[in-house]
Amino acid sequence: MGTSPARITPNASPTKMPTTHTENQSQVQTATPKMRASNINFYYGSFKALHDVSLDFAANKVTALIGPSGCGKSTFLRNLNRINETLRDTRIEGEITLDGENILDKDVTEIRRRIGMVFQRPNPFPKSIFENIIYGPRINGLLKNRSAAEVVEQSLRRAALWDEVKDKLHDSAYAISGGQQQRLCIARALAVDPEVLLLDEPCSALDPIATAKIEDLLVSLKHQCTIVIVTHNMQQAARVADTTGFFLLGKLIEHDKTDVIFKNPAKKETEDYITGRFG
Amino acid sequence: MTSRNSRRNAVNNLMLTLCGVCAFLTVSTLFLILGYLVYHGAKSLNPNFFVQLPLGEGQSGGGIANSILGSAEIVALATLIGLPVGFFAGVYLAEFGGKTLPFIVRYTADLLNGIPSIVIGIFAWTVVVVPMHHFSALAGALALSVMLIPITARSTEQFLLDVPRSLREGALALGANKWRTIATVIVPAARKGIMTGMILGVARISGETAPLLFTSLSNQYWSGINEPTASLPVTIFNYATSAYEDWHQLAWAAGLVLLALVLLANIAARMVISRGASVPR
Ligand SMILES: Nc1ncnc2c1ncn2[C@@H]1O[C@H](COP(=O)(O)OP(=O)(O)OP(=O)(O)O)[C@@H](O)[C@H]1O
Numbered sequence: 001m002g003t004s005p006a007r008i009t010p011n012a013s014p015t016k017m018p019t020t021h022t023e024n025q026s027q028v029q030t031a032t033p034k035m036r037a038s039n040i041n042f043y044y045g046s047f048k049a050l051h052d053v054s055l056d057f058a059a060n061k062v063t064a065l066i067g068p069s070g071c072g073k074s075t076f077l078r079n080l081n082r083i084n085e086t087l088r089d090t091r092i093e094g095e096i097t098l099d100g101e102n103i104l105d106k107d108v109t110e111i112r113r114r115i116g117m118v119f120q121r122p123n124p125f126p127k128s129i130f131e132n133i134i135y136g137p138r139i140n141g142l143l144k145n146r147s148a149a150e151v152v153e154q155s156l157r158r159a160a161l162w163d164e165v166k167d168k169l170h171d172s173a174y175a176i177s178g179g180q181q182q183r184l185c186i187a188r189a190l191a192v193d194p195e196v197l198l199l200d201e202p203c204s205a206l207d208p209i210a211t212a213k214i215e216d217l218l219v220s221l222k223h224q225c226t227i228v229i230v231t232h233n234m235q236q237a238a239r240v241a242d243t244t245g246f247f248l249l250g251k252l253i254e255h256d257k258t259d260v261i262f263k264n265p266a267k268k269e270t271e272d273y274i275t276g277r278f279g
Numbered sequence: 280m281t282s283r284n285s286r287r288n289a290v291n292n293l294m295l296t297l298c299g300v301c302a303f304l305t306v307s308t309l310f311l312i313l314g315y316l317v318y319h320g321a322k323s324l325n326p327n328f329f330v331q332l333p334l335g336e337g338q339s340g341g342g343i344a345n346s347i348l349g350s351a352e353i354v355a356l357a358t359l360i361g362l363p364v365g366f367f368a369g370v371y372l373a374e375f376g377g378k379t380l381p382f383i384v385r386y387t388a389d390l391l392n393g394i395p396s397i398v399i400g401i402f403a404w405t406v407v408v409v410p411m412h413h414f415s416a417l418a419g420a421l422a423l424s425v426m427l428i429p430i431t432a433r434s435t436e437q438f439l440l441d442v443p444r445s446l447r448e449g450a451l452a453l454g455a456n457k458w459r460t461i462a463t464v465i466v467p468a469a470r471k472g473i474m475t476g477m478i479l480g481v482a483r484i485s486g487e488t489a490p491l492l493f494t495s496l497s498n499q500y501w502s503g504i505n506e507p508t509a510s511l512p513v514t515i516f517n518y519a520t521s522a523y524e525d526w527h528q529l530a531w532a533a534g535l536v537l538l539a540l541v542l543l544a545n546i547a548a549r550m551v552i553s554r555g556a557s558v559p560r
């Protein structure tokens with residue numbers, strides 16, 4: 001536009017055009033989320049578990065997904081890294097973008113490398129702590145420029161676990177506590193430098209102290225990646241999440257800033273759930 | 280109240296006793312067999328027994344060296360064919376395919392498992408021995424591998440399916456593809472079980488007699504892989520059904536050797552397997 005000779009029309013001032021242009025761009029930038037799910041329908045066989053769910057995930061923010069049991073939080077989360085498609089007889093409709101590109105038609109292993117996941121129960125591999133961490137970098141060919149030891153130390157430090165396990169890196173991953181195992185799984189996910197980290201009730205099997213550690217960790221991690229966490233614990237959502245989405249019966253009822261959801265929700269269903277009237 | 284309690288206690292005690300007696304019967308059968316073998320066979324065991332060839336009809340002394348080697352050869356060959364094929368078939372059953380094909384494979388494997396070994400012997404005789412016009416160790420190994428494949432496939436499948444789905448998802452979520460996940464996480468997690476199943480399978484075929492009667496037959500002398508070959512089970516069968524008391528003794532001794540070899544192989548393999556972490560349930 002700037003290179004073509006300006007056509008002066010009576011109503012247009014020559015200085016206005018560039019301004020509008022920048023404005024548009026900055027709007028687009030703030031409006032472009034790291035990830036965006038658009039009109040997702042998901043089916044387990046003939047059962048429709050998600051109904052037209054659209055949700056944006058802002059970069060470097062923590063998004064919490066809450067809602068009563070069976071409302072489809074896990075189903076939704078597990079579609080964000082396409083792990084649900086490994087289940088038999090499932091079908092998805094809609095579009096999920098990462099940096100504007102639809103992940104549903106890209107190479108799935110690359111997508112999963114970029115979008116890490118931590119599960120409800122710690123699931124370390126039956127290998128040593130060291131081998132667990134190095135697994136992802138190894139299969140993704142990320143060890144060409146960095147030594148394995150370096151990656152392991154950095155990942156464990158990011159997961160606030162280094163000091164606790166640095167002397168037993170070659171012990172079995174089952175030889176540490178449940179809370180440590182869960183942080184190991186977070187470290188394992190971080191070792192491949194994911195841009196997005198999905199967590200499905202990561203603290204439900206842990207005691208309050210281990211939970212607090214992981215919450216602190218999430219808050220510190222959001223500078224490095226975009227985080228989505230499913231939780232049943234509303235205090236947890238309030239503590240860690242910038243925005244919160246409320247699911248009910250496979251639908252996203254509302255998604256807003258966390259304090260809005262908890263103090264001043266727009267929808268009656270949300271308020272009922274928050275105040276404990278059902279769920 | 281008290282009468283009901285005492286009846287409960289009586290039932291409890293009765294069942295406990297019943298289980299105990301059955302457990303004792305199981306164990307004592309093994310020791311009875313062992314004792315019998317040692318009692319009848321031990322006196323024929325001497326160094327010559329292990330290194331000499333058998334002597335002619337009715338002569339006492341001699342050894343079963345060729346049978347020991349022949350058995351080792353046949354079982355090793357059968358293992359070489361049967362374990363890989365069975366293993367990969369098991370991986371296929373547990374991990375791949377839709378619904379119909381795995382169903383057919385699984386069903387076929389179960390049918391094969393149930394076929395009496397003598398029928399497998401006749402089968403191997405028809406498809407290998409008859410066209411080749413002679414008995415051979417190779418034919419025996421093929422017959423035994425036909426038995427080993429379904430055993431290995433089904434036990435491998437079972438142990439792979441027992442690996443928690445969370446481990447599989449953990450690997451997939453890190454960007455591993457399916458084959459990578461199977462090779463680096465699922466199979467290692469099921470390793471102990473798979474290998475135990477394999478050992479039991481090999482132990483099971485080492486003692487098979489009927490398939491070998493129709494395939495490798497026997498031999499008085501050392502033999503090549505493409506010739507009739509002596510094996511411990513067939514030698515035991517021959518000696519035991521002969522008319523000579525000396526040979527009956529040799530049959531017991533050979534039985535003792537067979538049992539000892541299977542047991543030793545078993546223990547050694549288990550020692551190797553027991554190393555390394557296993558998945559807590
Ligand atoms: N593998 C599956 N096959 C069939 N239906 C499933 C499967 N997984 C979940 N569902 C169904 O989909 C719906 C949503 O389940 P989902 O696990 O996503 O709920 P959730 O919100 O995560 O619940 P929770 O809080 O209990 O974990 C439920 O009705 C559930 O029964």
Ligand SMILES: [Mg+2]
Pocket residue numbers: 073074075200
């Ligand atoms: Mg869930």
